[in-house]
Amino acid sequence: MLAGVSDVSTQVNPGFPGLRERLRDATAGAHRELDAQLSSFDLTVLAGYRRFLQASAGALLPLEAALVAAGVARIFPDWPERSRSAAIAADLGRLGGAAQSTVSVPPLTPSGMLGTMYVLEGSRLGARFLLKEVAEAADLRMTEATSYLSHGAGKRLWQSFLSKLQGEEACDEVEVIAAARVAFAAFERAAERA
Secondary structure (H helix, E strand, O other): OOOOOOOOOOOOOOOOOOHHHHHHHHHHHHHHHHHHHHOOOOOOOHHHHHHHHHHHHHHHHHHHHHHHHHOHHHHOOOHHHHOOHHHHHHHHHHOOOOOOOOOOOOOOOHHHHHHHHHHHHHHHHHHHHHHHHHHOOOOHHHHOOOHHHHOOOOOOHHHHHHHHHHHOOOOOHHHHHHHHHHHHHHHHHHHHHO
């Protein structure tokens, strides 16, 4: 069990009307640490942006693979619309890089899939701000390699994820939070290795 998770209620509670808030609060520290770590990448120059994408791919690829292995499409039938592995690989290819898994992640339970999806879907919100930084780059190769950051723009993927999170019939809150923390940690480790 991860540190700090044991103080969270382990009861199964249909609907979890407050799960989003508890999840946000339980992962706030990890979110801040990851944001600080990722801010070290200069997204206005090609080398910095490529390193950022390589770091992101290092965690995204194994997390998405774990979701697929766990059967994410049963919970999220629109998974093909949500998956960003192909988008980040295409961006890196345009920039002369390659998308590679650099961290390993444990298998996911159904509740763990929700925690992982919370991190991945939430990262789309931050991607909008990062996209603005990349747009300021003088190098046109960078502005043409934004499939990952702009993926899902104009769709209501975050809102539909939250609806699913709130409406799950039965999930283990401890597993949801633990998986979200593992996902944040995977991105942190990948960023350290980039």
